[in-house]
Amino acid sequence: MHKEEGIIDAGDLKNAHEIRRFATSFLHRYHLFFLEIHYPNRFPPLRQGHFVNYAGRIAVLVVCSRFRYDKRDMKIGLSLGGGGARGYAHIGVLRALEEAQISVDLINGSSIGAIVGGAYALYGDANELEHIAAAQVKKISLNYSSIFSNARVNNSFLRNFLLHAACNVSSLRSSVYSHKRNLKALDFIFADHLFSDTVIPFSAAALDLISGTTISIKEGKMVDGILPSISIPGLFPPVQRDDFLLVDGGVLAEVPVRELREEGADFVIGVSLGPDDLVRTVSNGFSIVTYIDLLKGEALARGEITAADFSFTVQLPGFDMLRFEGYEEAIAEGYATAKRYLPQLERKLDEARSR
Amino acid sequence: MKHEAADSGITLALGGIGMRGALNIGLLQAVAEANIPVKRIVATGISAIIGAQFALGGDLGEVLLRITQFFEENSRSMWEVEQLGGMTTGERRMAAQSLSYFLRESLFCQANLKRMGVFSWDIVEEKLSQAFGGRTLAEMKIPFAVSAIDIEQGKETLLSDGAIIDVVRAGIAFPGLFPPVKIGEHRYVSSATYCSLPLFSLSDADSPILAVLYPKHRKVKRPRSMIEILARVDEIRENALTKQTLSKADKLIEVEAPGGSTWGSIRRLDKAIPLVKRACMEELSGWNKDAVSN
Numbered sequence: 201m202h203k204e205e206g207i208i209d210a211g212d213l214k215n216a217h218e219i220r221r222f223a224t225s226f227l228h229r230y231h232l233f234f235l236e237i238h239y240p241n242r243f244p245p246l247r248q249g250h251f252v253n254y255a256g257r258i259a260v261l262v263v264c265s266r267f268r269y270d271k272r273d274m275k276i277g278l279s280l281g282g283g284g285a286r287g288y289a290h291i292g293v294l295r296a297l298e299e300a301q302i303s304v305d306l307i308n309g310s311s312i313g314a315i316v317g318g319a320y321a322l323y324g325d326a327n328e329l330e331h332i333a334a335a336q337v338k339k340i341s342l343n344y345s346s347i348f349s350n351a352r353v354n355n356s357f358l359r360n361f362l363l364h365a366a367c368n369v370s371s372l373r374s375s376v377y378s379h380k381r382n383l384k385a386l387d388f389i390f391a392d393h394l395f396s397d398t399v400i401p402f403s404a405a406a407l408d409l410i411s412g413t414t415i416s417i418k419e420g421k422m423v424d425g426i427l428p429s430i431s432i433p434g435l436f437p438p439v440q441r442d443d444f445l446l447v448d449g450g451v452l453a454e455v456p457v458r459e460l461r462e463e464g465a466d467f468v469i470g471v472s473l474g475p476d477d478l479v480r481t482v483s484n485g486f487s488i489v490t491y492i493d494l495l496k497g498e499a500l501a502r503g504e505i506t507a508a509d510f511s512f513t514v515q516l517p518g519f520d521m522l523r524f525e526g527y528e529e530a531i532a533e534g535y536a537t538a539k540r541y542l543p544q545l546e547r548k549l550d551e552a553r554s555r
Numbered sequence: 556m557k558h559e560a561a562d563s564g565i566t567l568a569l570g571g572i573g574m575r576g577a578l579n580i581g582l583l584q585a586v587a588e589a590n591i592p593v594k595r596i597v598a599t600g601i602s603a604i605i606g607a608q609f610a611l612g613g614d615l616g617e618v619l620l621r622i623t624q625f626f627e628e629n630s631r632s633m634w635e636v637e638q639l640g641g642m643t644t645g646e647r648r649m650a651a652q653s654l655s656y657f658l659r660e661s662l663f664c665q666a667n668l669k670r671m672g673v674f675s676w677d678i679v680e681e682k683l684s685q686a687f688g689g690r691t692l693a694e695m696k697i698p699f700a701v702s703a704i705d706i707e708q709g710k711e712t713l714l715s716d717g718a719i720i721d722v723v724r725a726g727i728a729f730p731g732l733f734p735p736v737k738i739g740e741h742r743y744v745s746s747a748t749y750c751s752l753p754l755f756s757l758s759d760a761d762s763p764i765l766a767v768l769y770p771k772h773r774k775v776k777r778p779r780s781m782i783e784i785l786a787r788v789d790e791i792r793e794n795a796l797t798k799q800t801l802s803k804a805d806k807l808i809e810v811e812a813p814g815g816s817t818w819g820s821i822r823r824l825d826k827a828i829p830l831v832k833r834a835c836m837e838e839l840s841g842w843n844k845d846a847v848s849n
Contacts, residue, residue, distance in 0.1 A: 373780065373781055374779060374780060374781055375781055375784075376781070409775075409777075409778055409784065409787050409788070409791070410775050410777065411775075412775075412791040412795075433784045433788045434781055434784060434785050434788075438784060445777055445778070447784070447788070451788050451792065452791065452792065452795055482671075482706055482735075484670060484671060485670050485672045485673065485730075485731045485734075486731070488706070488730040488731055488735065488744060489730050491706070491709075492704065492730045492744065492749055493785075493788070493789050493792065495704065495709055495710075495749065496749060496750075496789075496792040496793065496796055498709075499796055500792060500795055500796060500799075
């Protein structure tokens, strides 16, 4: 029996329904392509030529499509803590999350967490981050040799004399180091990218010294936004932005969990870097004052990370905060730790989703 | 005054640095006058001296006299402290008006790197032994504890037994100002610069908890030198920690410290204490009946 044109029977209707369902799932899976068409600014323009630019975008899309990205899902936020050179461990954590196909919808961080988090938000690929880290360590010397580091080992007259001189001079300065090397390193990673270029929404946490509150920076050039977040008070000068005088967000929030919640994350994963290698012996009055200050920071960090839905610490005992050359070790440790916590994390995520 | 150790009653959390700590005399007078039973006192900073005297059933006027006398006698060594308290000049920068700044400047910049504290215990030894010499915490009429930081363990603890003089010393051992106090195997410093109110180790068993806060309302100026920055960071952290623990207090009275409240303005105490007392009396009149009956 021939069907008249223009008349649709029940069987066709079912097919049409299936076709529509297939089309939506297809769209859903590849919606990033459409996203790119609609929001080209969200994707990072790469530096060298059109071909590389195109290839880079494809790479980003391939990486992104590996995630189970679903708009109906809750928003998963990743909050990365500070800890100097130990921060490379965050790259390992990110790789482990990628492999487990846990998609991250929001990222923030303070100190080194802001650098790694920002770079990941921009490039969207943990392997890319490792290449950048390797290239950076080779190209830019981040060896902040410190006159304070080996105080107990070398207690000579000359050293004491130099230390006193340095102390007296530095009471006139705002910090021990300048931002010169930091800017060089940040320029290397972020070039001229803006916060709006990131694949994943990202914010950097910094503390305003005037009002005493932690603020999230999420607009403008990434270099300018991340620089305040790594200005460890005393070590680097604070950064003036409008009416704010900004230093490292880790002062109040080592892992800025609450700030990420304010950004709209429903489930926050906090990653901190340990262990706290506070020297528990004090030898003079100044070390007591500093020690109590560090204890305060520790207590505050503890309070902050308990606000996360899931948190873990990457333990790097004996790993110097200034040893930027040891990045491979840190990445491996971060990866191993994250792998260990993944089953628990997935269980928690499922629980949260079913709620 | 009468105070009896009772299971029903309130817990007093006394804190505050310098003059703010001494203002708690006003609070204790108000508590005594309103006949509110006190079951426990936890103190730190100068309040450790005042709280210990109150718990012993001693005269608070006497302790006030001792404190002011101490500052008069040691005015020479307290000169810098007083100067930072704003008694000498109005031109000094506000950011410098903190104990934290003073300590860092004295210890760090003047290269006193070998010393454990700016002062030695000798300057307070005589006054403390006059007040508490040879007595132990077991003699207290009201259970008393001092909040201090155990340097070896790196955490806040409550010292509630031993000689009063040792425990009080641990309470006033501001890190950097005095050397740490050794009790048993451990060394202790005051928790007053760690967190303004000693609420950390208090639990539900201690409720209702009464605490008084003397907030600083001063305009923060832009810190410029490294030490100003570090001192400001210190202050921000202290405020944040205090804010975190405030929820433990069942009743929090906020009194604007009259006549300036910075370190060293101890000579204005005579006028300030009655004001604090009056403010506390007003706040307590409505509260004590429901709280104590619980």
